[in-house]
Amino acid sequence: MPPMVVIPIRSETLRILKVQHHNVASVICNRVNNQKEEQYLVKWSSKKPTSYPVFSWHTPLELVNCLELVQDYLEAKQTHSSRKRKSPDTDTEIDRRASPANRLLSSSRASSTSSTERSSSSSGRTINAEIKTYNGVLEESKGAITAKSVTQPDIPRISVADIPTLDMVQTARSSSTYTAENMIRNEILQRLRALPGAKVHLSNVHDRSAPSLRFKFIAESVLQEGVFKADPATQIGCQQCRPHMGRNIGCEYTKKCDCLEYASVDEARLSDEQKKEYRTIREEGGSTIGLPKKFPYYADASDRTGCLVPFYLRSRNPIYECNDSCACGPFCRNKNVQRGRHVELEIFKTKKRGWGLRAKQDLREGEFIDTYRGEIITDEEATRREESGGKAKASYLYSLDKFAESEGLSQEELYVVDGEYMGGPIKFMNHSCEPNCRQYTVSYNKHDCKVYDIALFACRNIPAMEELTFDYLDKDEEEDDDDEAVESSQPSQESVPCLCGAKKCRKWLWT
Numbered sequence: 001m002p003p004m005v006v007i008p009i010r011s012e013t014l015r016i017l018k019v020q021h022h023n024v025a026s027v028i029c030n031r032v033n034n035q036k037e038e039q040y041l042v043k044w045s046s047k048k049p050t051s052y053p054v055f056s057w058h059t060p061l062e063l064v065n066c067l068e069l070v071q072d073y074l075e076a077k078q079t080h081s082s083r084k085r086k087s088p089d090t091d092t093e094i095d096r097r098a099s100p101a102n103r104l105l106s107s108s109r110a111s112s113t114s115s116t117e118r119s120s121s122s123s124g125r126t127i128n129a130e131i132k133t134y135n136g137v138l139e140e141s142k143g144a145i146t147a148k149s150v151t152q153p154d155i156p157r158i159s160v161a162d163i164p165t166l167d168m169v170q171t172a173r174s175s176s177t178y179t180a181e182n183m184i185r186n187e188i189l190q191r192l193r194a195l196p197g198a199k200v201h202l203s204n205v206h207d208r209s210a211p212s213l214r215f216k217f218i219a220e221s222v223l224q225e226g227v228f229k230a231d232p233a234t235q236i237g238c239q240q241c242r243p244h245m246g247r248n249i250g251c252e253y254t255k256k257c258d259c260l261e262y263a264s265v266d267e268a269r270l271s272d273e274q275k276k277e278y279r280t281i282r283e284e285g286g287s288t289i290g291l292p293k294k295f296p297y298y299a300d301a302s303d304r305t306g307c308l309v310p311f312y313l314r315s316r317n318p319i320y321e322c323n324d325s326c327a328c329g330p331f332c333r334n335k336n337v338q339r340g341r342h343v344e345l346e347i348f349k350t351k352k353r354g355w356g357l358r359a360k361q362d363l364r365e366g367e368f369i370d371t372y373r374g375e376i377i378t379d380e381e382a383t384r385r386e387e388s389g390g391k392a393k394a395s396y397l398y399s400l401d402k403f404a405e406s407e408g409l410s411q412e413e414l415y416v417v418d419g420e421y422m423g424g425p426i427k428f429m430n431h432s433c434e435p436n437c438r439q440y441t442v443s444y445n446k447h448d449c450k451v452y453d454i455a456l457f458a459c460r461n462i463p464a465m466e467e468l469t470f471d472y473l474d475k476d477e478e479e480d481d482d483d484e485a486v487e488s489s490q491p492s493q494e495s496v497p498c499l500c501g502a503k504k505c506r507k508w509l510w511t
């Protein structure tokens with residue numbers, strides 16, 4: 001039987017120190033000690049495989065550098081207890097990866113309890129909570145707590161395989177976890193406060209959970225291995241525009257702008273001659289430079305300024321914004337998405353779909369909300385992640401395939417945005433089959449057909465606090481009327497039921 005060394009707690013010195021993240025394999029159990037302090041049983045990680053893992057109890061403050069492991073443990077415990085209750089309200093939200101804590105809590109272990117634990121459990125929960133056990137000597141080193149295994153023959157023993165004991169699990173069920181939950185929430189609030197742009201709030205009236213601490217808020221997507229943006233030298237800007245000329249909107253002469261070569265042609269403004277020219281270009285290919293282009297945003301409509309114009313709102317045409325090489329200056333009205341979010345948002349807990357997103361203010365039709373950001377990964381890496389994450393992973397992967405057909409890019413050449421662990425508040429936007437927002441392709445470099453922004457805009461006026469949703473199946477116009485086909489496809493075992501509640505709900509997020 002592997003030994004468990006019991007050493008006295010050195011509370012005064014330990015309390016001010018922090019357990020470092022790399023020291024911890026997982027959090028196993030929780031309790032409240034006789035000083036009414038929450039404590040969490042931590043299993044230490046070991047560089048080499050060992051049959052003598054180190055365990056020790058710590059307050060949330062000592063675990064401040066590994067709060068995400070405490071959160072994993074609390075979530076697994078919550079999932080486990082709600083499954084046990086068979087509550088009709090059980091959140092079907094996320095198919096979370098089973099953490100070690102989950103496995104331990106789920107295993108029925110009425111197995112042999114050691115003499116140490118037996119004596120404490122027979123005396124009741126309060127006394128059990130007083131056990132100050134470690135199976136290693138904890139040392140202070142460079143401001144951190146480190147553990148050193150010892151095996152002394154005269155020290156009481158407990159089987160490592162029995163941890164957590166049944167008694168520990170029972171104690172954990174009725175012990176408060178408020179301190180840790182508050183610390184996790186405060187950490188998330190601090191991260192939200194650090195976000196650039198308008199404020200992002202957090203609201204949860206259902207339980208005490210917070211969004212995952214494993215999620216890193218980022219201001220720009222992160223290019224991962226094997227992903228490259230087009231050479232910045234290929235980013236061509238308009239040269240004839242000036243910040244203050246003509247209509248005072250920056251990029252005024254869209255028909256002369258090199259940056260807008262691929263932008264949608266404004267057919268209503270074509271002369272007969274240009275109509276002919278444009279027809280030939282469409283049939284045989286060629287450049288549309290010189291033809292007037294559709295400006296994407298209302299430039300001077302008092303109540304709609306900055307909003308996407310109906311032409312783009314109702315189509316799937318990519319939006320080309322001016323870029324850093326353009327001469328139109330920083331205030332150009334054709335620089336909107338790249339300036340970032342100005343809408344105040346709230347991440348809130350829904351009843352059945354995990355976290356959701358809503359705006360704290362009324363949104364106008366065509367108003368930009370934020371971009372879907374994350375790690376940009378290769379198609380190969382996305383497949384690997386999808387295979388290890390199952391169907392639920394699909395909801396975080398967004399293929400950058402807008403130009404695949406026009407540029408003849410194969411599936412393998414495409415990049416994918418993974419927003420699960422890094423991104424912005426849009427990560428929390430749920431799917432609806434009748435959404436109030438829509439995703440659009442926004443490019444700043446006409447020569448880069450593999451890396452661009454996915455921007456979310458309100459597709460109708462949305463009152464403050466209404467949940468913001470988009471359709472995860474980013475359908476092109478011709479597919480828009482194909483809902484019946486989606487509805488009739490057969491769900492597989494891994495299909496995620498859609499809980500959007502819309503009249504025209506297709507029933508499944510994916511089949």
Ligand SMILES: C[S@@+](CC[C@H](N)C(=O)[O-])C[C@H]1O[C@@H](n2cnc3c(N)ncnc32)[C@H](O)[C@@H]1O
Nearest residue numbers: 093094353354355395428429430431498499500
């Ligand atoms: C991009 S995330 C959205 C945020 C998510 N609710 C969360 O808590 O992190 C996508 C996941 O949310 C859930 N979800 C989103 N829309 C849903 C819907 N209409 N019905 C059921 N689950 C939904 C699914 O679990 C899906 O895998």
